[in-house]
Amino acid sequence: MIWRRTVCAFAFALAATSAWACGEDGTSDDKTADGCPKDNPECKELATVEAGAQAVVKRRCVDCHGQDMSGSTTALPGIANTIQGDVVELYPPNLTPDDTGIGKWTDDALALAIRTGIDEESQALCPQMKHFSQMTDFEVYSIVKYLRDIPKVKKQVPRSVCPPTKTKEQQSLSR
Secondary structure, X not given: OHXXXXXXXXXXXXXXXXXXXXXXXXXXXXXXXXXXXXXXXXXXXXXXXXXXXXXXHHOOOHHHHOOOOOOOOOOOOOOOOOOOOOOOEOOOOOOOOOOOOOOXXXXXXXXXXXXXXXXXXXXXXXXXXXXXXOOOHHHHHHHHHHHHHOOOOXXXXXXXXXXXOEOHHHHHHOO
C-alpha cells in the first residue's frame, strides 16, 4: 500500500512538472513550436525543405512566381501605375537555383530580400513585392532550403519597372 502511494505521488509530481514545463501548445518552456530554442528564436540550423515548401504555400509565393517558381517573362496584369502616372511593369523573378534565377545569391542575401525587400546588390525590390520582416530564421531559411532544392529552370526574366525604384531607362540599360 505504501509502495502504491509512493508511485502515485511520484506520477502526480511528474505530471505536475510536465504541465509546468510545457506551454499550452505542448512545447517546452525553452522551445518554440518549431523546435527552436526560445533563447535563440533565429534557429536557422533546424530549417527544412519540407517547412520551406509549406511556407511558400502559406505565403502564396506561387501566385506570382508560378508553380515551378521560375518567374514570368510577362508582366503581371492589373498592377496600378504610380500616383504620378508612371507605368509599373512587374516581372516576378526566377527563384529557381539556376544562374538565371537565385543560383548566384547567398542564403543570407535571399533571407534579406525576403525579409526587407533588399536584393543581392543592395537595391530595393519593387514595393509591390511583399516582404516579411517578422519572419523567423527558421521559416526564412526553410524557404531558402526549399528554393535550393527545387529543379533549376533556365529562364531570363525581364527587370521589373517600378518607379522611382526601378525605371524604364534602367530596364533598357540592364538588357
